[in-house]
Amino acid sequence: MAAPIGTGSRAEETGQEKQDVQEKESLSPERAEEAKLKAKYPNLGQKPGGSDFLMKRLQKGQKYFDSGDYNMAKAKMKNKQLPSAGPEKNLVTGEHIPTPQDLPQRKSSLVASKLAG
Amino acid sequence: LAGFGSLMQDVLWCFSQVKGTIDIGVTEADIISTVEFNHTGELLATGDKGGRVVIFQREQESKNQPHRRGEYNVYSTFQSHEPEFDYLKSLEIEEKINKIRWLPQQNAAYFLLSTNDKTVKLWKVSERDKRPEGYNLKDEEGRLRDPSMITMLRVPVLRPMDLMVEATPRRVFANAHTYHINSISVNSDYETYMSADDLRINLWNFEITNQSFNIVDIKPANMEELTEVITAAEFHPHHCNTFVYSSSKGTIRLCDMRTAALCDRHAKFFEEPEDPSNRSFFSEIISSISDVKFSHSGRYIMTRDYLTVKVWDLNMENRPIETYQVHDYLRSKLCSLYENDCIFDKFECVWNGSDSVIMTGSYNNFFRMFDRNTRRDVTLEASRENSKPRAILKPRKVCVGGKRRKDEISVDSLDFSKKILHTAWHPSENIIAVAATNNLYIFQDKVN
Numbered sequence: 001m002a003a004p005i006g007t008g009s010r011a012e013e014t015g016q017e018k019q020d021v022q023e024k025e026s027l028s029p030e031r032a033e034e035a036k037l038k039a040k041y042p043n044l045g046q047k048p049g050g051s052d053f054l055m056k057r058l059q060k061g062q063k064y065f066d067s068g069d070y071n072m073a074k075a076k077m078k079n080k081q082l083p084s085a086g087p088e089k090n091l092v093t094g095e096h097i098p099t100p101q102d103l104p105q106r107k108s109s110l111v112a113s114k115l116a117g
Numbered sequence: 118l119a120g121f122g123s124l125m126q127d128v129l130w131c132f133s134q135v136k137g138t139i140d141i142g143v144t145e146a147d148i149i150s151t152v153e154f155n156h157t158g159e160l161l162a163t164g165d166k167g168g169r170v171v172i173f174q175r176e177q178e179s180k181n182q183p184h185r186r187g188e189y190n191v192y193s194t195f196q197s198h199e200p201e202f203d204y205l206k207s208l209e210i211e212e213k214i215n216k217i218r219w220l221p222q223q224n225a226a227y228f229l230l231s232t233n234d235k236t237v238k239l240w241k242v243s244e245r246d247k248r249p250e251g252y253n254l255k256d257e258e259g260r261l262r263d264p265s266m267i268t269m270l271r272v273p274v275l276r277p278m279d280l281m282v283e284a285t286p287r288r289v290f291a292n293a294h295t296y297h298i299n300s301i302s303v304n305s306d307y308e309t310y311m312s313a314d315d316l317r318i319n320l321w322n323f324e325i326t327n328q329s330f331n332i333v334d335i336k337p338a339n340m341e342e343l344t345e346v347i348t349a350a351e352f353h354p355h356h357c358n359t360f361v362y363s364s365s366k367g368t369i370r371l372c373d374m375r376t377a378a379l380c381d382r383h384a385k386f387f388e389e390p391e392d393p394s395n396r397s398f399f400s401e402i403i404s405s406i407s408d409v410k411f412s413h414s415g416r417y418i419m420t421r422d423y424l425t426v427k428v429w430d431l432n433m434e435n436r437p438i439e440t441y442q443v444h445d446y447l448r449s450k451l452c453s454l455y456e457n458d459c460i461f462d463k464f465e466c467v468w469n470g471s472d473s474v475i476m477t478g479s480y481n482n483f484f485r486m487f488d489r490n491t492r493r494d495v496t497l498e499a500s501r502e503n504s505k506p507r508a509i510l511k512p513r514k515v516c517v518g519g520k521r522r523k524d525e526i527s528v529d530s531l532d533f534s535k536k537i538l539h540t541a542w543h544p545s546e547n548i549i550a551v552a553a554t555n556n557l558y559i560f561q562d563k564v565n
Contacts, residue, residue, distance in 0.1 A: 033449060054346055113165060115149075115557060
């Protein structure tokens, strides 16, 4: 935008306004929340290989337990503990082998809906 | 009809019924996952996480009790889907009913489609009120008679019996989706329907279960290039060649099946330009569209993203014609909503019968209505405390900052575990069904 014709003080005001607007933008609620999140999790969003959210979404429900892998891993580790699942139990990452403890509890048997009661 | 399409200031919403139990701990299977009226509003179906469908029927209005608008009572209930395990992929397949869609009624029976993540089923719900009696070879209990003792021949007759409602699975449409089905939509030709998962949309004929046509495929050759997924899809209400699908990036594509067998190239692309200076880590997540619905007229589409509901004119692709704030006060809570996963909650949205009012859910068992004509909006609450018969619902208000008034609630006091994701509006009357976790509320507008 062209600077308005006028005195120098007017141009100064425009500059000041721009600065005010920028300050407001940096305090926008969304950006403030983003800063909070990045402070808590500095490594967020830096993993390569596609969007994490989308991958997590596509993998929903995947429980990967292979008894062969599990027993071989146990034999390898001998007396040591197997690495336990992180908070993201459903994601298969790294060397983590899902263990029987990671699997969900058996679902209760099918009963009629309480809405029909 | 009185109250049909009326402006919101004339409509007072009243409690009508609530279904479900008051449990201290909610059993996960009881969580309602879909609600849908049929085309006449006579039937109301719910699906839940336990794979069960419950259908309610509106009772005939009685002249003896004119103040009681027809109530909804249980008509049929059945187990639609059961938990499965895909042994090949070590994948657990949830029995949760993602969507129910009714077919228009063409004979005495009712038909609906219900789907979980992988399999769509066509259910027939029919009534039996007669049974044959007077068999020759068996007695009334069904025991076989000794043929040598039979001396007479008679013709069995049909006699009335207590009404029995049976639900039978007529078709099972399986093994067509690698990813998780998020939408089903019946075509206006009543012969076909579509099912959409994260990356693909398939077209089915109701009569054919061993084949479906793939009409949209957005899976990239290299999965690391994946940037968006399909979040919802719906057929146009009148034009059987037209459908829309929404994406996790906040865009909507309208496709015409006449142009090509594979509709990867859209006919129209709806996207609101983003202000780049406002972009944050959360921008894409909160712009992801969780629901898309055509208006009854077919002229508009409505989309729901995390914080807003938008109405788009099919003739204008570059921006929505209306944007309504559902709960903008959550913008300053995005960090904690991301941490507790609430930011990924998928809210649905609905039109009223005349397309003049739109409704969507929020947290704390609040739901919101927006009158498109007057631009007025209201926040109501589904709670057992407001559940006296015909009690008028009082508008609720969230206090954003500053001094909280007596009956307002502050943002920090909102219960984020009480989310209203699924609602339904009767096709022609002011009757709404609101699913609040494991309870189903029915509200009606005030009579007289």
